[in-house]
Amino acid sequence: MSPGPRAVRLPPLLPLLLCLLLCVLPVAGCGGRPPAAGAERDVRRAVADWSRVPPERLAGIPLEDWAYEVRSVRLDGVRALVRAELRYRLAGYDPAPDGSAREVELAGDGGTWRVLADRPAPGAPRQLWDQGPVSVVRGAHALVLGGAGQDAETLRGIAAEADRAVPAASAAWPRPWAGRVVVLVPGSLERMAELLGRPADAYRGLGAVTTGRVGGGPAPADRVVVNPQGYAELSAAGRRIVLTHEVTHVATRAATSATTPLWLSEGFADWAAYRGGDTTPGQGAPALAREVRQGRLPGELPPDGAFAFGGEPEALARAYEGAWLACRLIAGRWGDAALVALYERAGREPLETALREALGTDPAGLLTAWREALASELRRPPERVR
Structure with missing residues (x-):
């Protein structure tokens, strides 16, 4: 008959050694903290201290609220790479802080961290x-x-x-x-x-x-x-x-807003720029005038895609010129105040609603009036600019 189970007693020092081993591992309940956590805290503090005052090279720029908001810290031994958002205002000009994604590089020495480089974050x-x-x-x-x-x-x-x-x-x-x-x-x-x-x-x-x-x-x-x-x-x-x-x-x-057609926002800006001057449609819209004199009237107001940078220069010019002449037509027929009201409404309402409320017309009516104006104003050669 085999003997029954026996209790095995550990040597007196082994429980103490096990406890000490567990307490040096990063587990909760032993009162320790991982060394990396302390280093990250020090890095964040170093960035905050360093960024408290704008660099001397920015002297003369009216900066306010200059601060780096740390987003992440990556530690690699005695080096640290910080992703941060630079926030600042130009005093007297910015009603709210502007932002810029930055990458800050630091070096550590005996627990002290210093900034080595500050540059735009990748892709910023x-x-x-x-x-x-x-x-x-x-x-x-x-x-x-x-x-x-x-x-x-x-x-x-x-x-x-x-x-x-x-x-x-x-x-x-x-x-x-x-x-x-x-x-x-x-x-x-x-x-x-x-x-x-x-x-x-x-x-x-x-x-x-x-x-x-x-x-x-x-x-x-x-x-x-x-x-x-x-x-x-x-x-x-x-x-x-x-x-x-x-x-x-x-x-x-x-x-x-995103609902504002580009022909209206770009045309309004050009209308403001030409307003009060003596530039005629033929002088201010030479690319579009060439098309009209060859019998090619546009079939629609310039779509948003026509204003893309980097496109064909003549097509881009025709888009801006057509937008200007559309806003010039609206101001001339319905009045400056009606053009401003249309702009305001188009930023918060569908264009058809904005046209009806501000001008008492619809997209088809505006298009017809615009094409008639182009045919009338651009088919004759432009006057020589003196």
């Missing part, structure tokens, strides 16, 4: 100061920030033109808006493309573009970004028209 556009020193010129209504390579005379000229553009935009858009604008002037077309995160060819030949989010609510002020090459090739009148067009986009941004 660069900031003007990532391209080198920034020059600052203040106008009455404009803040002009020039990138590396820009000369003071050019920046002062752009500030003066922007100061003229703001009152012109306000006269065309008699609704509340900030009445001031930020203009970025990078050193080259390629550096402009870096700021906007698109290929340089998308902006070749353009004088300037406007960035910003459409719709109401608190949002950072738009930035007018000048293409230094395209802008330099413009006449004095062309520079006035381009900057007034872009500033008008800033003025109307809160009333613009």
Whole structure:
């Protein structure tokens, strides 16, 4: 008969050793914390301390609320890579903080972390100061920030033109808006493309573009970004028209939404830019006039896709010209106030409803009136500009 089961007793020190072993592992209940957690805390603190004051190279730019909001930390021994969102405001211009995705690299030494590099996060556009020193010129209504390579005379000229553009935009858009604008002037077309995160060819030949989010609510002020090459090739009148067009986009941004047709938003901006001048339809719409004189009247108002950057230049020109003449027609037949009311309604209602309420017509009626105006105004050769 086999003996029954026996209790086995552990040596006195073994339970203590097991307890000590468990307490050095990252499990709850032993009062310890993983070393990586403490390092991440230190990295976050180092980024916060480092970012508390903007770098000296940004002296002169009216920055407020400058802060890096850490999104993630990746540790690799004595190195750390931080993904963060830079938040800042330009005092007197931005009603809400702007944002920029950043990547911050740090090195650790004995528990102390220091920042080695700060750059745009992969895939994020660069900031003007990532391209080198920034020059600052203040106008009455404009803040002009020039990138590396820009000369003071050019920046002062752009500030003066922007100061003229703001009152012109306000006269065309008699609704509340900030009445001031930020203009970025990078050193080259390629550096402009870096700021906007698109290929340089998308902006070749353009004088300037406007960035910003459409719709109401608190949002950072738009930035007018000048293409230094395209802008330099413009006449004095062309520079006035381009900057007034872009500033008008800033003025109307809160009333613009995804439902606003591009022919209306782009046409309104051009109408504001040409308003009060003596440019005739034939002078201001030469590409469209060539088509009309050859018997090719457009069958529809310019669709949104016709305004895409980088397309065929003549087609793009016809889209902008047709949009301008549509808004010019509306202001001439129904009045400036009716055009403004249409713009406001089109940002919150279907276009058919907006046309009926603001103008008392429908899309077919507007299209017929527009085509008749094109045929009447563009079939005769344009007068020579004196």
